Amino acid sequence: MYNGMIKFKCNDCKQQFTAADMELMATNLTAPQPCPHCNSMHTYPARLSFVGPVIYRHTWEKNEEK
Secondary structure, three states: OEEEEEEEEEOOOOOOEEEEEEOOOOOOEEEOOOOOOOOOOOOOEEHHHHHHHHHHHHHHHHHHOO
């Protein structure tokens, strides 16, 4: 489900960018969007600044397995 636009932060290059807020697999999490600076998928909503990498690490690992 589309929830508007939000700021994301890239875990690799630490840059912030704005992208679509899309629902992740019928949960209340936001699906990672590709970073326009380094093309990494290791991104998370900027509002989760300290816990974002911890919460999204499992999602990043699952996406890399595919």
